[in-house]
Amino acid sequence: MEIDSVWGNIFKKRLSTDEEDIITILQKVPIFEELGKKDLEEFAKIVHRRLFKAKEVIFWEGEPGVGMYIIQNGVVEISKRREDGKKEVLAVLKEGDFFGELALLDESPRSATALALEESHIIGLFRPDLFDILYRKPQLGVKVALRLAQMIGERLRQTNESLQLLRSKLEESHARK
Amino acid sequence: MHANSLSPPRSPRRAFKVIGALILLGAFIFILPYAKQVIILFVLSLLLSLLLEPVVSFLEARGIKRVWGIVILFGVIVLIVALIIAFLFPIISRELRSLNQTLQSQTPDQFIHKMETFLKKKFPFLRNQTLMENLTSKAQSFLTGMLQKLFTLFFNILSALTTFIIIPFITFFLLKDGRRMKKAFIQIIPNRYFEMSLNIIYKINQQLGRYIRGQLLDAMIVGMLSIIALRILNIPYYVIIGSIAGLANLIPYFGPIVGGVPAVIVGVMHTGTITPAIGVIISFALIQLLDNVLISPLVVAKSVDLHPLVVVVVVLLGGNLLGLLGMLLAVPIASVVKVTVQEIQWGLKNYHL
Secondary structure (H helix, E strand, C coil), rough: CCCCCCCCCCCCCCCCCCCCHHHHHHHHHHCCEEEEEHHHHHHHHHEEEEEEECCCCCCCCCCCCCEEEEECCCCEEEEEECCCCCCCEEEEEECCCEEEEHHHHHCCCCEEEECCCCCCEEEEEEHHHHHHHHHHHHHHHHHHHHHHHHHHHHHHHHHHHHHHHHHHHHHHHHHHH | CCCCCCCCCHHHHHHHHHHHHHHHHHHHHHHHCCHHHHHHHHHHHHHHHHHHHHHHHHHHHHCHHHHCCCCCCCCHHHHHHHHHHHHHHHHHHHHHHHHEEEHHHCHHHHHHHHHHHHHHHHCCEEEEEHHHHHHHHHHHHHHHHHHHHHHHHHHHHHHHHHHHHHCCCCCCCHHHHHHHHHHHHHHHHHHHHHHCCCCCCHHHHHHHHHHHHHHHHHHHHHHHHHHHHHHHCCCCCHHHHHHHHHHHHHHHCCHHHHHHHHHHHHHHHHCCCCCCHHHHHHHHHHHHHHHHHHHHHHHHCCCCCCHHHHHHHHHHHHHHHHHHHHHHHCCCCCCCHHHHHHHHHHHHHCCCC
């Protein structure tokens, strides 16, 4: 299946399926991949662990975003509402995947809805906490912010490629007419 | 219509939770009047911790572990306070003692009498005896009562030894574990309101912090200017009265007036003429002007604009509830309430609940 470059986890790594504690999960997330144990402990202190029941909405499309979520276990569906009102599923994310990281930068409305398909433990890293870390422990904060920027850049690159592909396909079909 | 998530089956467990929360809330409200002293201490510690928080965070950013940062900060504060006490205590206690004596002696009556003769000379139509008698007796009791209340209140708040121990104690732990406490509190919030509550809590924190730090800096500057002004005018007890004026500046609208009155009274009583009063009024008015035009905008990030009428009402309410302390706390508490309400409204509009 074609992976949506904005929502899909294009950075996926192989994961073990045992019960993991927060630090182990954080380690698997690319944003934190260059951090040592102590730094990860720092983040483990500021992230929030939430339990979502099956079919519970994590956030709705259009809501102001507060931060990113990492799936510790469970399944989350990312979907968008099309103009005709039907729901379009953009990605289905599993353990170790993350989503919503753009909200770490500003309050812009969420571009899709995140729904827990089954009971899921989700770890949340929120913007105010990240900014607080940037202020209190700037060296650590910058490492993470830089990594975040790189990831968003990578997503942008892939989106660009997809757009180019789409454009050329469109031109092709126009030319054929 | 958005797709609705299946609502969870209403189990008895949920009912218990709600009832439990309501009982806790009821018990809290019930205890409230008795716990007034404790709450005041806690609120003061909270304000102090908000004031000191940036310093601790600054130290933490430089690599000093949070606990040690707080210890160092407290150490520095204790040192500064000790120095101040060592230098100023003899002066202040001397001034206070003689001031208190002056109050208890005949002087208020003499002052009233002087005012009376002065007014009678300037405004002949006031020769009407009964009117003057009424006025003087009323003014007399008001003045003596207020001044004495001011000083006893001052001592009541400050001289309680327990206050000096408990407030730093609470502040220490608020500074050290405040973040953890906040996180624990957030854990309790149900998922539906989670993101919205997060937003609200952080905005309130920011707001309060900025307001308090700004206000205190502003009060300090006004206090220093007042002390200098009073010294120049040769008003006795200028340190105390200047400090009172600075602190009184924390109360909007009433503050500067309340701060100016002791200065006027003391000045007039000391010299027996009206002239110091004029000097005090002019200099204080100048300081107020400077404050409003230059200092406040620069120093106080008043991002919470409450309507002036609201401020007046709230400060009066605070005064009725908790006296002087209530007037001081009225505006910050009101601004927190305002921010909370604003954010909840915003949240309700933007979040699907």
